Amino acid sequence: MKAAYINQTGPPEVILYGDLPDPKLKRRECLIKVGAVDVNPICVYVRSGGLAMKLAFPYILGRDVAGTVVETGPGVKGFKAGDRVWASNQGTDGRPGTFSEFVAVHERWLNPIPQGESDEEAVALSLVGITAQLGLVRNASLRAGETLFVNGGSGGVGACVVQMAKILGARVITTAGSDQKVEICRQLGADVALDYKSQDVDAAIRDSAPEGVHVWWETLREPNFERAISHLAMRGRMVVMAGREARPVFPVGPFYVKDCSLHGFAMFNATAREQRSAANAINRWVSEGKLKARIDRVLPLSQAAEAHRLQEDSTLNKSGVLAGKIVLKP
Numbered sequence: 001m002k003a004a005y006i007n008q009t010g011p012p013e014v015i016l017y018g019d020l021p022d023p024k025l026k027r028r029e030c031l032i033k034v035g036a037v038d039v040n041p042i043c044v045y046v047r048s049g050g051l052a053m054k055l056a057f058p059y060i061l062g063r064d065v066a067g068t069v070v071e072t073g074p075g076v077k078g079f080k081a082g083d084r085v086w087a088s089n090q091g092t093d094g095r096p097g098t099f100s101e102f103v104a105v106h107e108r109w110l111n112p113i114p115q116g117e118s119d120e121e122a123v124a125l126s127l128v129g130i131t132a133q134l135g136l137v138r139n140a141s142l143r144a145g146e147t148l149f150v151n152g153g154s155g156g157v158g159a160c161v162v163q164m165a166k167i168l169g170a171r172v173i174t175t176a177g178s179d180q181k182v183e184i185c186r187q188l189g190a191d192v193a194l195d196y197k198s199q200d201v202d203a204a205i206r207d208s209a210p211e212g213v214h215v216w217w218e219t220l221r222e223p224n225f226e227r228a229i230s231h232l233a234m235r236g237r238m239v240v241m242a243g244r245e246a247r248p249v250f251p252v253g254p255f256y257v258k259d260c261s262l263h264g265f266a267m268f269n270a271t272a273r274e275q276r277s278a279a280n281a282i283n284r285w286v287s288e289g290k291l292k293a294r295i296d297r298v299l300p301l302s303q304a305a306e307a308h309r310l311q312e313d314s315t316l317n318k319s320g321v322l323a324g325k326i327v328l329k330p
């Protein structure tokens, strides 16, 4: 099968596209003909060597997949050939990555694709959707009527946080780096969308939420606790989920006197059961027409190196070249 893989870590040029052996199916695995995969920043950190992880070479890139089951192992109970499925959390803990024509996935990670949803849409809502759902519901316990602020509302995670927070009944304030992206945030449902490059975001947050925000979701890799905590309401919750190297100052006083709490998490630590529960919510919201994938562009899998270049430029170098997910098709 064709696959996008690496034999060493390094810049995007280390990504090779070529033939690798087809996967061998284990008892509880389904063989999936891949319809679409997507790029996540974590894939960029793994490929570059920035994230210390034991890799067996050739290492196939990719965390997420959407496609069709073509064969099932003898122990598979929940899926059959012909089922359309999506999964996240591959390419880690010994599981192969997804950037290939076929991938074998344990059924515990598989979810059905709702009627009418394309493989491209399903995959673009997988890792980022699970992240947003877990962070809002399991970690921050966002409630209807509360106000949420999310930095970067047109990004991969941000676009899911904006939509899900609205679905959960919250009021949403968000930011983006251009007029066009501010408009995208409004279309996603944000009540207040601000241009962080040209507007006074702090003043606007104070105006729109004089009592403070109940949940501050930080997608930036350099969280500014001074700033975020100053905006938190009584019993406010802050979600941090990016920036492994970040060591910002933490203002203990202003934090505890408001009974605030801090919620850090990495979606890949969530158990298969927790991820399935998040996936069920995602599928339900998609079926109800409330949640939509935010796809920036679709490229052939053979352009995996170019896709990594774009993602790295956008997320790490903050070029702002993307507004949502890059989807790749074998």
Ligand SMILES: NC(=O)c1ccc[n+]([C@@H]2O[C@H](COP(=O)([O-])OP(=O)(O)OC[C@H]3O[C@@H](n4cnc5c(N)ncnc54)[C@H](OP(=O)(O)O)[C@@H]3O)[C@@H](O)[C@H]2O)c1
Pocket (backbone or CB within 6 Å): 040, 041, 042, 127, 128, 131, 151, 152, 153, 154, 155, 156, 157, 158, 175, 176, 177, 178, 181, 196, 219, 220, 221, 240, 241, 242, 243, 265, 266, 267, 268, 314, 315, 318, 320, 321, 322, 323, 324
């Ligand atoms: N912990 C986890 O489980 C988990 C899961 C997924 C992702 N992550 C991490 O979360 C981070 C975001 O991931 P992603 O996929 O959403 O990346 P992304 O699609 O590149 O989004 C980054 C966002 O940051 C915004 N941004 C950049 N500079 C900003 C600034 N100064 N002020 C406000 N917003 C700014 C961008 O907005 P503009 O484009 O408008 O500039 C964009 O919306 C990454 O570091 C990733 O590794 C963690």
